[in-house]
Amino acid sequence: MTLVEGWRPVPARSDAARSAVARDADQALTALYSEHYRSLVRLAALLLDDIGLCEEVVQDAYIRVHAAWGRLQDKDKALAYLRQTVVNLARSTLRRRLVALKHAPKPMPDAASAEEGAYSLVERAAVVQALRELPRRQREAVVLRYYADMSEADAAAVMGCSVGSVKAYTSRGLAALSTKLADLR
Amino acid sequence: MNGSEQSQLSPQELSRLLHAAVDPVRPSPEGYQRIKAGVERRGRWRVPLYAVGGAVLAGLVVLSVLLLRPAPSSQVVEPAVRPNLTDGTATASDPSAGPSATGPTPRGTAGPSGGTGASESLPVVTPPLNSLTTRPSSPDATRTEVGSPTRPPLTGARPAIAGDVDGDGKADTVRLNGTTVEVTPSRGQPVSVRLPDGARASRWAGFDLDDDGYSELVVQTGSSGGVDQYAVLRFMAAGYISVLSDDAAQPVTAGTPTTGSSTTGTGFSCTTTGIRLVVGVSTDGGANYDVTTTTVSPTIDGLAKVGTPTRATLPAGSATPSFTASCGTWN
Numbered sequence: 001m002t003l004v005e006g007w008r009p010v011p012a013r014s015d016a017a018r019s020a021v022a023r024d025a026d027q028a029l030t031a032l033y034s035e036h037y038r039s040l041v042r043l044a045a046l047l048l049d050d051i052g053l054c055e056e057v058v059q060d061a062y063i064r065v066h067a068a069w070g071r072l073q074d075k076d077k078a079l080a081y082l083r084q085t086v087v088n089l090a091r092s093t094l095r096r097r098l099v100a101l102k103h104a105p106k107p108m109p110d111a112a113s114a115e116e117g118a119y120s121l122v123e124r125a126a127v128v129q130a131l132r133e134l135p136r137r138q139r140e141a142v143v144l145r146y147y148a149d150m151s152e153a154d155a156a157a158v159m160g161c162s163v164g165s166v167k168a169y170t171s172r173g174l175a176a177l178s179t180k181l182a183d184l185r
Numbered sequence: 186m187n188g189s190e191q192s193q194l195s196p197q198e199l200s201r202l203l204h205a206a207v208d209p210v211r212p213s214p215e216g217y218q219r220i221k222a223g224v225e226r227r228g229r230w231r232v233p234l235y236a237v238g239g240a241v242l243a244g245l246v247v248l249s250v251l252l253l254r255p256a257p258s259s260q261v262v263e264p265a266v267r268p269n270l271t272d273g274t275a276t277a278s279d280p281s282a283g284p285s286a287t288g289p290t291p292r293g294t295a296g297p298s299g300g301t302g303a304s305e306s307l308p309v310v311t312p313p314l315n316s317l318t319t320r321p322s323s324p325d326a327t328r329t330e331v332g333s334p335t336r337p338p339l340t341g342a343r344p345a346i347a348g349d350v351d352g353d354g355k356a357d358t359v360r361l362n363g364t365t366v367e368v369t370p371s372r373g374q375p376v377s378v379r380l381p382d383g384a385r386a387s388r389w390a391g392f393d394l395d396d397d398g399y400s401e402l403v404v405q406t407g408s409s410g411g412v413d414q415y416a417v418l419r420f421m422a423a424g425y426i427s428v429l430s431d432d433a434a435q436p437v438t439a440g441t442p443t444t445g446s447s448t449t450g451t452g453f454s455c456t457t458t459g460i461r462l463v464v465g466v467s468t469d470g471g472a473n474y475d476v477t478t479t480t481v482s483p484t485i486d487g488l489a490k491v492g493t494p495t496r497a498t499l500p501a502g503s504a505t506p507s508f509t510a511s512c513g514t515w516n
Binding site: 060127143 | 193194196199200202203204205206207208210212213216217219220221223224227228231
């Protein structure tokens with residue numbers, strides 16, 4: 001579990017202070033939802049490529065941020081914490097899915113559908129497919145850097161690794177994606 | 186190389202592809218309601234969970250305190266008394282209590298001692314008949330004998346003052362009565378100790394020879410040929426004092442007898458680590474002595490040798506002062 005700077009326990013509060021914090025958390029939750037919910041679901045979609053699971057992950061992240069609102073020292077970093085929670089939950093979900101897939105029966109071969117003729121869907125499928133073939137760290141680095149437009153330092157904080165590692169993951173991921181998407185371009 | 190550079194995906198292009206890939210993603214409209222429901226659900230469970238967690242934690246703290254708290258006991262538990270006490274060891278009881286209440290030696294056979302004077306009022310209990318038959322089969326059995334008598338708790342200083350047999354910080358009353366030594370502790374019942382056959386008590390001294398807070402008694406039991414014999418009595422348990430056997434084969438004697446051309450001098454001095462026994466032999470008419478010094482300590486099993494004896498050749502002027510009985514004040 002990686003931590004965002006400014007996130008540390010604070011002393012217990014009185015009932016009045018606690019209710020004030022709860023109201024503040026409700027307002028922040030609403031604001032964060034209206035501004036970032038869609039982008040966070042899309043971020044999760046790149047990490048998980050399952051819309052249903054993406055929404056669950058993001059909603060769970062919002063619930064956790066709301067519960068921890070009183071302990072968040074720097075409220076301006078709520079979005080960073082939210083992103084970090086989404087990434088961590090996506091990792092956990094991927095791990096669970098890998099375990100489930102390992103023990104699941106082999107599926108039937110996919111049949112071609114008419115919708116796949118649309119260029120945007122093909123492109124999306126190609127990028128998503130290429131992303132899914134990347135190692136988890138490379139995938140996270142590429143998504144955080146080139147989809148979430150995060151700096152290397154912010155991406156390193158979310159991923160819980162050094163800036164140098166983020167650079168390396170990004171470079172390797174970009175090279176791998178270039179190879180995989182060469183035909184598309 | 187050039188071909189590789191041409192096929193390299195630019196960050197801008199990758200960003201565009203990624204955005205385009207997830208652009209069709211439309212979150213469900215009820216996302217906010219689900220989050221609010223989750224928040225409320227979490228809030229409902231939080232208080233009971235915290236309460237249960239706090240109760241469990243408090244229970245664990247109380248349990249650990251109860252388990253780790255030392256037992257409130259100041260009782261000094263003495264290892265079980267070995268049953269094969271030396272001959273002449275005896276206990277006595279309150280005469281008014283009768284023979285059936287003879288204290289912590291239920292195996293003994295009560296009966297009159299046959300003595301005179303005060304000894305008649307103190308019935309003497311005969312010790313076990315055979316030490317070999319009553320000795321425990323293992324050393325552990327000596328320490329864990331069920332129901333074995335124990336000393337009363339130590340309340341006096343260590344080492345004990347002279348004559349404080351029962352360890353309560355007060356000197357007890359000791360009276361020599363021929364073949365018996367009568368001890369009246371300041372707490373507990375009087376005890377009469379019968380000395381070995383042929384022994385007759387003439388003087389005594391109290392000294393804590395093992396620094397355990399209970400004074401031992403050193404009693405002169407006889408004198409023959411210029412040599413005085415002594416016995417060591419140890420407080421074993423309430424109402425129970427025994428004459429320690431000489432397990433170290435080092436008799437406690439003092440004197441300087443002359444036999445032919447050789448002179449043998451013996452003596453001892455009492456210390457809190459035991460009795461320092463000195464034996465000096467002179468074959469040059471008493472000018473020089475080969476002196477051997479041995480320390481024996483009173484234990485529950487008898488007088489046991491402590492450490493290694495030391496030997497030295499000393500002139501008579503240095504050796505003879507140690508051929509005396511030095512054990513504090515003799516009474």
